[in-house]
């Protein structure tokens with residue numbers, strides 16, 4: 001049988017395994033920060049109608065520039081943004097891949113502050129961009145001084161900031177974004193996949209887009225909108241950045257069905273985003289309860305919580321799985337991450353945690 005090793009694969013891909021959280025069939029799945037609430041029935045119907053209306057024309061390619069969808073996304077974001085400032089793709093993963101294709105690549109570097117979203121280095125690898133793992137400070141925090149010193153040392157072509165940060169959950173101080181923008185010689189990507197869950201008073205980097213043509217804010221409909229299966233991510237930036245990603249995007253990358261479904265979902269955003277407050281409540285409940293039980297817990301502005309366990313986190317992960325609750329071992333010694341879902345899921349998780357110290 002032929003194996004990967006027999007193939008003339010790129011040297012830098014040899015010995016690698018594909019990215020992927022376990023997709024296990026367990027009663028309580030709290031490991032990939034999805035929205036636990038199913039799509040409400042009226043929205044199911046609206047998406048169904050919108051998709052059905054496209055079917056006869058599937059003999060034709062879709063709008064390559066997805067202009068109507070981009071206008072809808074811009075209207076949702078506000079901040080005076082228009083379709084020209086927005087670009088959409090199959091998930092924010094694809095958006096970030098396109099950004100690295102345009103601004104990274106062979107001979108170039110991308111820097112991120114670990115621990116952060118584990119796809120950032122993998123997207124760098126896939127695009128031949130050298131990855132620089134910069135460090136976060138005490139308790140996974142990041143100050144402007146710590147960030148700027150590392151950007152100054154490495155002079156990367158692309159900087160990834162993640163706010164709220166995955167897996168720690170905490171939003172960045174806007175002063176960090178401002179300081180990195182001042183210092184970075186290249187593009188600064190602020191990954192705001194979880195922005196809608198941030199605690200009141202948290203400032204989005206969207207607010208500083210004017211006057212910063214090298215700033216890119218990436219967002220997704222996978223989390224707050226509960227549209228992970230629909231695959232729709234997007235960016236907001238200076239229109240010149242949108243011109244840049246159009247040089248590398250595949251033609252017709254966003255199917256007519258995806259565009260129609262996403263537009264219908266956006267038209268029903270009040271119903272879809274109606275779950276956010278309930279999820280934030282469960283998030284705050286998990287933080288408070290675990291702290292009351294003596295666990296160290298990172299502050300969370302997202303729909304998940306990073307918490308410490310005693311001893312080997314892989315053992316605690318297995319104990320929770322045996323109790324029917326799947327959480328995420330992100331490879332941080334002594335820490336696990338749990339998604340905040342429905343009250344029933346929180347009950348199951350907190351009950352299972354009684355067997356974990």
Ligand SMILES: Cc1ncc(COP(=O)(O)O)c(C=O)c1O
Nearest residue numbers: 091092093117166193220222233
């Ligand atoms: C920080 C962060 N960015 C981006 C993504 C990817 O989201 P999408 O489904 O839009 O590709 C995730 C998904 O977990 C994430 O945690």
